[in-house]
Amino acid sequence: MQYKSQAVAKPYFIAAIALFTGQILFGLIMGLQYVVGDFLFPEIPFNVARMVHTNLLIVWLLFGFMGAAYFMIPEETETELYSPKLAIAMFWIFLVAGALTIVGYLTVPYATLAKMTGNDILATMGREFLEQPLVTKIGIVVVALAFLFNLSMTMLKGRKTSIGLVLLLGLWGLAIFFLFSFYNPHNLVLDKFFWWWVVHLWVEGVWELILGALLAFVLIKVTGVDREVIEKWLYVIITLALVSGIIGTGHHYFWIGTPEYWQWWGSIFSALEPIPFFAMTVFAFNMVNRRRRDHPNKAATLWALGTGVMAFLGAGVWGFLHTLAPVNYYTHGTQITAAHGHMAFYGAYAMVVLCIISYAMPILRGRAANSAKAQVMEMWSFWLMTVSMVFITLFLTAAGIVQVWLQRFSDTPIAFMAAQDQISLFYWMREVAGVFFLIGLLVYIASFFVKGETKAAA
Amino acid sequence: MSGTFTKSMARNIFYGGTVFFVLLFLALSFDTMKELPKRDNRANLTESVINGKKLWEVNNCIGCHSLLGEGAYFAPELGNVYPRRGPEFIKAWIQAMPTGAPGRRQMPNFGFTDQELDDLVAFLKYSSEINTANWPPNIEG
Ligand code: HEM
Ligand code: HEM
Ligand SMILES: [Fe+2]
Numbered sequence: 291m292q293y294k295s296q297a298v299a300k301p302y303f304i305a306a307i308a309l310f311t312g313q314i315l316f317g318l319i320m321g322l323q324y325v326v327g328d329f330l331f332p333e334i335p336f337n338v339a340r341m342v343h344t345n346l347l348i349v350w351l352l353f354g355f356m357g358a359a360y361f362m363i364p365e366e367t368e369t370e371l372y373s374p375k376l377a378i379a380m381f382w383i384f385l386v387a388g389a390l391t392i393v394g395y396l397t398v399p400y401a402t403l404a405k406m407t408g409n410d411i412l413a414t415m416g417r418e419f420l421e422q423p424l425v426t427k428i429g430i431v432v433v434a435l436a437f438l439f440n441l442s443m444t445m446l447k448g449r450k451t452s453i454g455l456v457l458l459l460g461l462w463g464l465a466i467f468f469l470f471s472f473y474n475p476h477n478l479v480l481d482k483f484f485w486w487w488v489v490h491l492w493v494e495g496v497w498e499l500i501l502g503a504l505l506a507f508v509l510i511k512v513t514g515v516d517r518e519v520i521e522k523w524l525y526v527i528i529t530l531a532l533v534s535g536i537i538g539t540g541h542h543y544f545w546i547g548t549p550e551y552w553q554w555w556g557s558i559f560s561a562l563e564p565i566p567f568f569a570m571t572v573f574a575f576n577m578v579n580r581r582r583r584d585h586p587n588k589a590a591t592l593w594a595l596g597t598g599v600m601a602f603l604g605a606g607v608w609g610f611l612h613t614l615a616p617v618n619y620y621t622h623g624t625q626i627t628a629a630h631g632h633m634a635f636y637g638a639y640a641m642v643v644l645c646i647i648s649y650a651m652p653i654l655r656g657r658a659a660n661s662a663k664a665q666v667m668e669m670w671s672f673w674l675m676t677v678s679m680v681f682i683t684l685f686l687t688a689a690g691i692v693q694v695w696l697q698r699f700s701d702t703p704i705a706f707m708a709a710q711d712q713i714s715l716f717y718w719m720r721e722v723a724g725v726f727f728l729i730g731l732l733v734y735i736a737s738f739f740v741k742g743e744t745k746a747a748a
Numbered sequence: 749m750s751g752t753f754t755k756s757m758a759r760n761i762f763y764g765g766t767v768f769f770v771l772l773f774l775a776l777s778f779d780t781m782k783e784l785p786k787r788d789n790r791a792n793l794t795e796s797v798i799n800g801k802k803l804w805e806v807n808n809c810i811g812c813h814s815l816l817g818e819g820a821y822f823a824p825e826l827g828n829v830y831p832r833r834g835p836e837f838i839k840a841w842i843q844a845m846p847t848g849a850p851g852r853r854q855m856p857n858f859g860f861t862d863q864e865l866d867d868l869v870a871f872l873k874y875s876s877e878i879n880t881a882n883w884p885p886n887i888e889g
Contacts (some may be wrong), residue, residue: 323853327851331846335856336811341811405806409806415805416808418811478878479788518755529765547878623817625821
């Protein structure tokens with residue numbers, strides 16, 4: 291560790307992994323409910339499990355991003371963090387608020403939770419991904435502001451690198467677009483229109499800046515390639531991302547009551563969105579091939595390369611699959627969407643967080659890299675989780691194609707639930723792949739406890 | 749990406765491109781706001797519809813169903829359930845939940861009053877009358 295204050299990243303990373311585990315357990319519950327409909331009913335209805343699954347996903351990624359920023363910014367700015375105490379305080383506030391929210395979802399009927407937490411004052415709940423009670427949403431904003439204040443102050447007193455700037459820009463964007471979650475008009479079309487300003491402009495906008503910055507940071511460290519070269523790539527990638535992704539929001543404005551010109555704007559620009567993800571893959575492989583040193587942390591390099599490839603597959607290829615309006619007309623809101631959502635979130639954001647954890651955690655624990663034995667185990671978990679996710683995606687895609695065929699494309703369309711019965715085999719296979727994913731995750735966690743020869747950190 | 753294309757050029761293109769496309773996006777959004785009244789059925793946003801939307805939200809219906817294709821994919825699309833099933837069927841359905849049929853997907857019983865059921869139906873009727881460019885492809889949603 292070059293700077294003492296980087297240590298605050300450690301609890302963030304640990305919390306991220308713990309919440310990730312919770313996310314996967316609830317994924318498996320839902321996966322089973324897809325085929326054994328009354329599993330855990332009425333204790334955990336599907337909609338409750340789904341909130342827990344998706345909100346834990348978002349929260350663990352946020353923990354990961356924050357940990358990453360606290361680890362990276364001191365090194366990038368070459369100065370200690372403005373206030374490590376504030377960072378630790380925010381950690382506990384965020385963790386307790388998050389935990390209370392999940393407990394609320396699981397123990398109180400949602401309508402009661404809404405009443406208890408001030409939803410009558412300002413109704414923001416009950417919209418996909420933004421289910422959090424008003425108090426939690428406010429808590430998120432407070433934590434985000436304190437976090438951004440802390441980092442911005444650090445940046446002001448230190449060296450300003452492009453990686454640092456891009457990371458901060460992405461994080462500020464994340465916080466600013468979240469503010470649209472407080473806007474919930476009665477008009478359903480308006481509600482949906484601005485809902486996407488949070489969801490789409492996050493994952494296909496400002497989060498890509500964060501993704502690029504994390505990847506660039508790890509690549510500099512593990513390859514030793516010149517910073518100038520890497521930062522130039524970073525700018526090119528994020529330019530491509532925002533040029534395509536901002537207007538690309540239009541691929542969500544095809545069928546929700548918005549004007550029909552969005553079918554052109556949305557199709558054309560979102561069809562370009564795979565390009566930055568492709569560039570990321572080329573970037574990662576290129577830098578590793580041109581490496582000037584052989585970093586002992588092989589696992590982190592593997593995660594970096596994997597992030598490039600899987601983000602391109604999940605976001606780029608699976609996104610393109612259904613992004614043109616004439617195709618989306620049939621696939622909109624089917625298992626095809628779920629297939630893409632899974633591989634894109636895992637391939638881009640879950641993997642990049644696991645990548646920075648893989649690089650930073652050994653250093654936070656006082657060594658340059660983990661023992662060979664621990665790394666081999668971590669690489670096993672990489673392959674188990676990643677291959678399982680490929681299979682989850684393939685099974686959901688197959689389910690989606692049959693669903694679209696039976697329910698939407700056929701001359702004699704059948705009802706939703708009748709179509710679901712026809713595809714239950716694919717749901718079973720998805721669940722099996724999900725169990726392998728969980729095994730991969732458990733191997734990953736176990737790899738932290740493997741001892742062996744290590745070199746002290748430089 | 750060799751000698752002549754420098755990092756500062758890349759940075760300038762990033763800032764310039766971003767500003768340009770943000771402005772273009774805002775312009776399109778602004779135009780959308782002007783066009784929406786013709787399509788979004790706002791004339792029918794009655795008290796009852798507004799209350800129906802709130803009930804839809806505080807019971808997290810979107811956690812199982814989709815509405816105009818967005819939400820979850822566990823239970824049927826409801827953007828067009830009004831023309832598919834009609835008001836009486838919808839109310840009777842909601843009240844009859846859960847079926848308790850072994851192994852079948854279950855929908856909770858929310859204990860709605862008659863007034864609340866009417867509000868929900870009003871919201872679903874309003875939703876079905878939004879101009880969605882002919883989506884979904886057929887009545888099954
Ligand atoms: C890492 C980046 C991305 C992530 C994390 C992501 C994630 C998601 C998620 C979770 C949804 C479902 C939203 C909902 O619940 O309604 C979705 C929808 C969608 N995504 Fe992505 N996505 C990414 C990139 C892309 C890209 C690059 C494209 C296009 C090339 C794309 C095209 C689409 C389309 C067309 C939909 C709407 C599907 C529908 O109509 O049902 N996505 N995405
Ligand atoms: C054991 C593995 C997993 C299983 C069985 C599983 C299962 C599910 C199920 C059943 C849904 C709800 C689909 C619906 O609405 O009908 C869902 C939603 C979702 N899951 Fe997972 N999941 C798993 C792992 C993951 C992972 C690793 C990620 C990301 C890193 C993830 C991200 C998501 C997202 C973003 C959604 C919302 C999708 C959308 O709206 O289109 N899941 N998951
Ligand atoms: Fe999108």
